[in-house]
Amino acid sequence: MITAENLTKRYGGYTAVDDVTFEVRPGTVTGFLGPNGAGKSTCMRMMCGLTPPTAGATTVLGKPYAALPNPGRHVGVLLDASAQHTGRTGREVLTLGAMVMGLDRSRVDEMLDLVGLTESESGRRIGNYSLGMRQRLGIAHALLGDPQVLILDEPANGLDPAGIRWMRGLLRGYADEGGTVLLSSHLLHEIEVVADELVVIGRGRIVAQGSKAELMASSGTTVRTTDDAAFAGRLQEAGLQVTAAPSGLLVQAEPLQIGTLAATHGVVLVELKEAGSAGLEEMFLQLTADDAREEVAA
Numbered sequence: 001m002i003t004a005e006n007l008t009k010r011y012g013g014y015t016a017v018d019d020v021t022f023e024v025r026p027g028t029v030t031g032f033l034g035p036n037g038a039g040k041s042t043c044m045r046m047m048c049g050l051t052p053p054t055a056g057a058t059t060v061l062g063k064p065y066a067a068l069p070n071p072g073r074h075v076g077v078l079l080d081a082s083a084q085h086t087g088r089t090g091r092e093v094l095t096l097g098a099m100v101m102g103l104d105r106s107r108v109d110e111m112l113d114l115v116g117l118t119e120s121e122s123g124r125r126i127g128n129y130s131l132g133m134r135q136r137l138g139i140a141h142a143l144l145g146d147p148q149v150l151i152l153d154e155p156a157n158g159l160d161p162a163g164i165r166w167m168r169g170l171l172r173g174y175a176d177e178g179g180t181v182l183l184s185s186h187l188l189h190e191i192e193v194v195a196d197e198l199v200v201i202g203r204g205r206i207v208a209q210g211s212k213a214e215l216m217a218s219s220g221t222t223v224r225t226t227d228d229a230a231f232a233g234r235l236q237e238a239g240l241q242v243t244a245a246p247s248g249l250l251v252q253a254e255p256l257q258i259g260t261l262a263a264t265h266g267v268v269l270v271e272l273k274e275a276g277s278a279g280l281e282e283m284f285l286q287l288t289a290d291d292a293r294e295e296v297a298a
């Protein structure tokens, strides 16, 4: 279990994390989603005792991270895959980790195998690794101590599609065996397949949280008609919130209500379905619109 309670971080007059409260439960993968600069890494750094909170508290397995004895045996952390000594080989990094945590050296080979780094790759200096190889090494390091909790900041960054699929399988299996996973990303599609729960952050504040199923169910309905512009007017007259979707309209209402309105006005429906992940994406963009760099620049 990971908890954050009223977690706040200010840098001078700037509030990077603002009164954030959420829990990450065992047996689940929680996706921590937000645009660039939203405050995800700062939250995770506070969870791992690397950045002191200005206010609020955070615990891992019931204690502040710093109070955990031999924390690597309990919490696997990957915050920045490139923050490794570039002159060391992958194998050396894992061997050092195993020594510090008091683990059997055989664990190093097991982890290299698990993340798919070959004998020759593990003997190369990290300075010559691709970003994807660094991420794999970072995941191996996080899993080295067989922890119950994983805190991973954008681990899919730099992985190819096969690597992303592999990582999803790994995290799903880990959570299914009772592990607790907090996984950040700025891309919904990267985590929505594997996440059970979602916490959406924008400008340091939580803007939505809940199970993926709940959030998807509340993300509206996609409708396409032979005349979307005219039907959008009818929907708005009925007091419904309507936005343009890539294909048709996204409406904040149940399909039954929209279908009934279409029938009343003699509108021909071409498509009517729960918006699901497309709606979730739209919701994510709207909820975090104030925070997107493009908006700031505009």
Ligand SMILES: Nc1ncnc2c1ncn2[C@@H]1O[C@H](COP(=O)(O)OP(=O)(O)OP(=O)(O)O)[C@@H](O)[C@H]1O
Residues within 6 Å of the ligand: 011, 016, 034, 035, 036, 037, 038, 039, 040, 041, 042, 043, 186
């Ligand atoms: N040490 C620091 N001093 C001042 N400001 C900081 C510091 N660390 C982070 N910030 C600011 O806090 C905000 C949140 O940063 P953070 O790295 O947590 O965002 P993020 O959600 O992880 O973004 P990304 O997806 O781009 O990694 C940013 O505006 C950042 O510039």
